[in-house]
Amino acid sequence: xxxxxxxxxxxxxxxxxxxxxxxxxxxxxxxxxxxxxxxxxxxxxxxxxxxxxxxxxxxxxxxxxxxxxxxxxxxxxxxxxxxxxxxxxxxxxxxxxxxxxxxxxxxxxxxxxxxxxxxxxxxxxxxxxxxxxxxxxxxxxxxxxxxxxxxxxxxxxxxxxxxxxxxxxxxxxxxxxxxxxxxxxxxxxxxxxxxxxxxxxxxxxxxxxxxxxxxxxxxxxxxxxxxxxxxxxxxxxxxxxxxxxxxxxxxxxxxxxxxxxxxxxxxxxxxxxxxxxxxxxxxxxxxxxxxxxxxxxxxxxxxxxxxxxxxxxxxxxxxxxxxxxxxxxxxxxxxxxxxxxxxxxxxxxxxxxxxxxxxxxxxxxxxxxxxxxxxxxxxxxxxxxxxxxxxxxxxxxxxxxxxxxxxxxxxxxxxxxxxxxxxxxxxxxxxxxxxxxxxxxxxx
Amino acid sequence: xxxxxxxxxxxxxxxxxxxxxxxxxxxxxxxxxxxxxxxxxxxxxxxxxxxxxxxxxxxxxxxxxxxxxxxxxxxxxxxxxxxxxxxxxxxxxxxxxxxxxxxxxxxxxxxxxxxxxxxxxxxxxxxxxxxxxxxxxxxxxxxxxxxxxxxxxxxxxxxxxxxxxxxxxxxxxxxxxxxxxxxxxxxxxxxxxxxxxxxxxxxxxxxxxxxxxxxxxxxxxxxxxxxxxxxxxxxxxxxxxxxxxxxxxxxxxxxxxxxxxxxxxxxxxxxxxxxxxxxxxxxxxxxxxxxxxxxxxxxxxxxxxxxxxxxxxxxxxxxxxxxxxxxxxxxxxxxxxxxxxxxxxxxxxxxxxxxxxxxxxxxxxxxxxxxxxxxxxxxxxxxxxxxxxxxxxxxxxxxxxxxxxxxxxxxxxxxxxxxxxxxxxxxxxxxxxxxxxxxxxxxx
Numbered sequence: 001x002x003x004x005x006x007x008x009x010x011x012x013x014x015x016x017x018x019x020x021x022x023x024x025x026x027x028x029x030x031x032x033x034x035x036x037x038x039x040x041x042x043x044x045x046x047x048x049x050x051x052x053x054x055x056x057x058x059x060x061x062x063x064x065x066x067x068x069x070x071x072x073x074x075x076x077x078x079x080x081x082x083x084x085x086x087x088x089x090x091x092x093x094x095x096x097x098x099x100x101x102x103x104x105x106x107x108x109x110x111x112x113x114x115x116x117x118x119x120x121x122x123x124x125x126x127x128x129x130x131x132x133x134x135x136x137x138x139x140x141x142x143x144x145x146x147x148x149x150x151x152x153x154x155x156x157x158x159x160x161x162x163x164x165x166x167x168x169x170x171x172x173x174x175x176x177x178x179x180x181x182x183x184x185x186x187x188x189x190x191x192x193x194x195x196x197x198x199x200x201x202x203x204x205x206x207x208x209x210x211x212x213x214x215x216x217x218x219x220x221x222x223x224x225x226x227x228x229x230x231x232x233x234x235x236x237x238x239x240x241x242x243x244x245x246x247x248x249x250x251x252x253x254x255x256x257x258x259x260x261x262x263x264x265x266x267x268x269x270x271x272x273x274x275x276x277x278x279x280x281x282x283x284x285x286x287x288x289x290x291x292x293x294x295x296x297x298x299x300x301x302x303x304x305x306x307x308x309x310x311x312x313x314x315x316x317x318x319x320x321x322x323x324x325x326x327x328x329x330x331x332x333x334x335x336x337x338x339x340x341x342x343x344x345x346x347x348x349x350x351x352x353x354x355x356x357x358x359x360x361x362x363x364x365x366x367x368x369x370x371x372x373x374x375x376x377x378x379x380x381x382x383x384x385x386x387x388x389x390x391x392x393x394x395x396x397x398x399x400x401x402x403x404x405x406x407x408x409x410x411x412x413x414x415x416x417x418x419x420x421x422x423x424x425x426x427x428x429x430x431x432x433x434x435x436x437x438x439x440x441x442x443x444x
Numbered sequence: 445x446x447x448x449x450x451x452x453x454x455x456x457x458x459x460x461x462x463x464x465x466x467x468x469x470x471x472x473x474x475x476x477x478x479x480x481x482x483x484x485x486x487x488x489x490x491x492x493x494x495x496x497x498x499x500x501x502x503x504x505x506x507x508x509x510x511x512x513x514x515x516x517x518x519x520x521x522x523x524x525x526x527x528x529x530x531x532x533x534x535x536x537x538x539x540x541x542x543x544x545x546x547x548x549x550x551x552x553x554x555x556x557x558x559x560x561x562x563x564x565x566x567x568x569x570x571x572x573x574x575x576x577x578x579x580x581x582x583x584x585x586x587x588x589x590x591x592x593x594x595x596x597x598x599x600x601x602x603x604x605x606x607x608x609x610x611x612x613x614x615x616x617x618x619x620x621x622x623x624x625x626x627x628x629x630x631x632x633x634x635x636x637x638x639x640x641x642x643x644x645x646x647x648x649x650x651x652x653x654x655x656x657x658x659x660x661x662x663x664x665x666x667x668x669x670x671x672x673x674x675x676x677x678x679x680x681x682x683x684x685x686x687x688x689x690x691x692x693x694x695x696x697x698x699x700x701x702x703x704x705x706x707x708x709x710x711x712x713x714x715x716x717x718x719x720x721x722x723x724x725x726x727x728x729x730x731x732x733x734x735x736x737x738x739x740x741x742x743x744x745x746x747x748x749x750x751x752x753x754x755x756x757x758x759x760x761x762x763x764x765x766x767x768x769x770x771x772x773x774x775x776x777x778x779x780x781x782x783x784x785x786x787x788x789x790x791x792x793x794x795x796x797x798x799x800x801x802x803x804x805x806x807x808x809x810x811x812x813x814x815x816x817x818x819x820x821x822x823x824x825x826x827x828x829x830x831x832x833x834x835x836x837x838x839x840x841x842x843x844x845x846x847x848x849x850x851x852x853x854x855x856x857x858x859x860x861x862x863x864x865x866x867x868x869x870x871x872x873x874x875x876x877x878x879x880x881x882x883x884x885x886x887x888x
Contacts, residue, residue: 202647202709265646
C-alpha cells in the first residue's frame with residue numbers, strides 16, 4: 001500500500017532529510033510531498049517525479065494545510081517553531097503521525113491524551129540537539145542503570161561549528177544553522193544542577209561561566225550552559241541526579257570574545273536603534289559605551305569596558321568582525337541584534353566548498369555496582385560534505401527520516417506525545433545512524 | 445451644579461489626593477466616590493458622609509465600571525497601569541475627563557481624536573515622576589526659549605527616598621512607592637542622548653554607568669538613567685537638543701551595592717526558583733554563584749564575583765539586607781525578584797513615625813541670546829509628614845487633585861490626550877503646589 005509523507009518547510013538543513021526520503025520512495029512504496037513557501041528553490045535541488053511532488057505552501061492557509069495533512073500518512077514539520085502547533089492540531093484531527101526536531105512546547109504536550117486516542121505518534125526534539133543528544137544519552141543511561149550503576153553527574157554539550165579544514169577565521173565559527181538563534185543564544189537565565197545545588201546563570205555571565213571541553217583528536221572547546229537543563233531530569237529518568245547540565249560548544253576562545261558583544265549590549269533584540277540605517281557599525285558601538293569613555297579611542301574604550309587587553313585574542317576576534325568599521329549596515333528600524341546578525345552573516349558565511357562540523361560530548365560520572373566511581377565520555381564528531389549536505393543537515397534530518405521510515409514500516413508502534421528517549425525509538429535510529437557515519441566514540 | 449468625582453483605586457500614595465478632594469467637596473460643590481477593591485481599608489482613614497461615598501470596586505466588572513464612570517464628571521485612575529485602558533475607553537464613551545499619574549501608553553495616545561470630539565481631557569503622567577518633573581521642566585524650557593536661549597543639555601533626576609532624620613539603614617532607602625517597581629527598576633535597555641550621540645545602557649551596566657548629583661543642603665546622590673529618555677525630546681519641544689537624560693536618584697553608594705543583586709541575577713523575574721520555599725536566602729545566593737567558586741566562603745565568593753572588597757561599603761550594604769542569612773523566605777513558586785522583594789520589604793519598611801523624602805533636580809546647560817553658555821539648576825526637596833502623608837503621596841496626589849479642581853472649575857479648557865507640558869495646565873498647578881510647600885530652588 002502506498003504511504004504519503006508530507007514534509008512542511010524545506011529550508012536550511014532539510015537537504016539530507018529530503019534526499020533520504022526520495023532515495024527510499026520506490027523501495028518503500030512512498031509518495032513524498034514537499035510543501036514550502038518557496039517551491040522553486042526546492043525544485044533547483046530536487047527533481048519532481050511521479051513519486052515526488054513539490055508544492056507552494058502557506059502555513060497560514062488553513063484550507064491548504066488541512067488538505068495536505070489529510071492526504072498524508074505522516075507529517076514532518078520543519079516550519080518555524082511557532083507554526084508547529086496548528087499543524088499538530090490538524091494531525092490530531094486527521095489521525096496522522098507528526099514528527100519535528102523542535103522543542104516540545106507545553107501546548108503540544110497537552111495533546112498527549114488525544115494523540116493516544118487517535119493512535120498516532122507526535123515525536124518532538126528528534127533532530128541533533130535536541131534529538132541525537134537525547135537518544136545517545138538515553139542509551140548510555142539505560143545501559144548504566146541496567147548494570148546497577150548510579151549516575152552521579154551527566155553533562156552534555158553540542159556544537160554546530162565549522163570543520164578545521166574550512167576554518168579561515170579567528171572565531172572558528174560559521175553559520176550552519178539559524179543565525180538569529182546564534183545571536184540571541186543564552187538570553188534568559190540558564191538553569192542546571194551541580195552537586196545537588198540548583199544553579200542559575202544570568203545572561204550577563206553565561207559566556208564567562210564556561211567549561212573547557214576536550215574532544216580527542218578534534219580539539220578544545222568552550223562549553224556554555226543552555227537555558228533549562230532541569231526539565232531533562234524527568235525525561236532522562238534522572239530525577240535525583242546531583243549534577244545535570246546541557247550546554248553548547250564553541251571553539252576555544254569564542255565565548256570570551258562573544259561576551260564583548262553581550263557586555264556592550266549589541267545582542268539586544270528588544271528595542272530599535274534610532275536612525276539605525278544612517279549609523280556606521282563604529283557609531284553604534286560608540287552608542288553602547290559609557291559617556292565617561294567618550295574621549296578614548298573606540299578600541300581602547302571597548303577593551304577598558306570589558307577589562308581586556310587591547311592586543312589580546314578576544315579583542316582581536318571582536319575587531320575582525322568589522323564592528324569597529326565606519327561602514328553602514330543600511331538596515332532601517334533595526335534592533336542591535338539585527339545589526340549584529342547582518343554583519344556576521346557576511347563574515348561567518350559557509351562558502352560553497354566549506355565543510356561544517358557537529359561535535360557532541362556526553363560526560364558521565366557514575367558509581368558502579370561495586371561502589372567504585374567511574375567516568376564515561378562519549379563523543380561524536382560529524383563533518384559535512386559541502387555547503388548543502390552539511391553535518392548539521394545530516395544530524396538534524398536523518399533522525400527524522402529514519403523514524404519516519406520505521407513508523408511507516410510499523411517497526412515503531414508507540415502512540416502519544418514523546419521525545420526520542422524510548423528504547424523502541426532510539427535503538428534502531430542510533431543503529432542506522434552508524435551506517436550513515438554518525439557514531440559515538442566511548443572512553444570508559 | 446454638583447460635580448461628581450470618581451477616584452478608582454485608593455492604595456499606596458492616595459491619601460493626600462483623597463484628603464485634598466474631601467477638604468474641597470463642600471466649597472466646590474463636589475460629590476466624591478472612592479472605589480477600591482478593599483473599601484474597608486479606605487474607611488479606616490476617611491469617613492463617609494453625604495458628600496463622600498466609599499464603595500467596593502472590581503475593575504474587571506464591566507457593568508459596575510460603566511455605571512460608576514457614567515455617573516461621574518471626572519475620573520482619576522490610580523489603578524495598576526494595565527487597568528487604565530478600559531477605564532479610558534469608558535471615559536470616551538460617556539464623555540468624562542480622565543486623569544492618571546501613569547505613563548502614557550500608545551493605546552491611550554490613539555484615543556486623542558475621540559477625546560477631542562467628545563470634548564474631554566485625558567491627562568496622563570500627572571503625578572511626581574512622571575508629572576511634576578514635566579511641569580517644572582516645561583516651565584523652565586519655555587522661559588529659556590522665550591528669552592531667546594538655546595538649550596544644550598537637559599538632565600532631570602528624581603528619587604523617592606527616606607528623609608535623613610528617618611534614615612537608620614546603610615542604603616539610605618525605604619519603600620515609599622511600589623516595591624516591585626524598585627526591584628525591577630532599570631530592566632530593559634536605557635536610552636538617552638549625550639552630545640548628539642544616542643546612548644544605550646544595557647541592564648547589566650545601568651547601576652554602574654551613573655552620575656553624581658549634588659543637591660545643596662540635602663546631600664550627594666547617585667543618578668542612574670531611566671528606560672527611555674528619547675521620547676521626551678518631542679514632548680519637551682527639544683527635538684534637536686544634543687543632550688537629554690531622565691534618571692532616578694538614590695543615596696550615594698546605593699547603586700554600586702544594588703549592582704551586586706543585579707550581577708548575581710537576584711532581580712530576575714522571568715523564572716521560578718526550584719523549591720524556593722525550602723531554600724534559605726544564603727542557599728539562593730549560592731545558586732547564583734559560578735560553580736568554580738563553590739569552595740569559597742559565601743561572602744568572599746560574592747565579593748570576588750563582583751570585584752569588590754569584602755570589607756567595603758557596597759558589600760556591607762549587601763550583607764546588611766540579610767541576604768546571606770540561613771533563613772527561609774518561605775515563598776512558594778517564587779522568582780528571584782519576588783524573594784528579594786520579600787526580604788527588602790521587611791528591611792526597607794517605612795515605620796509609622798518615619799518621614800520619606802522626594803528629591804528632584806533639573807540640570808540645564810544653555811546658550812543665552814548673547815551666545816554665552818550658562819547653567820541652571822533647579823531642585824526640589826519635599827519631606828513627608830508620616831507613614832501615610834508621605835512626600836510621595838503629596839507629590840503624586842496633589843498635581844492630580846489640583847488639575848481635577850481646575851478642570852471642574854473650567855479654568856482648564858483643554859481637550860484631547862495630553863501630558864502636563866501645556867502652560868495652561870502646568871502654570872496654575874505649579875503655583876498652587878508652592879502653597880503646599882512643593883517649590884523649586886533655582887541656581888543660575
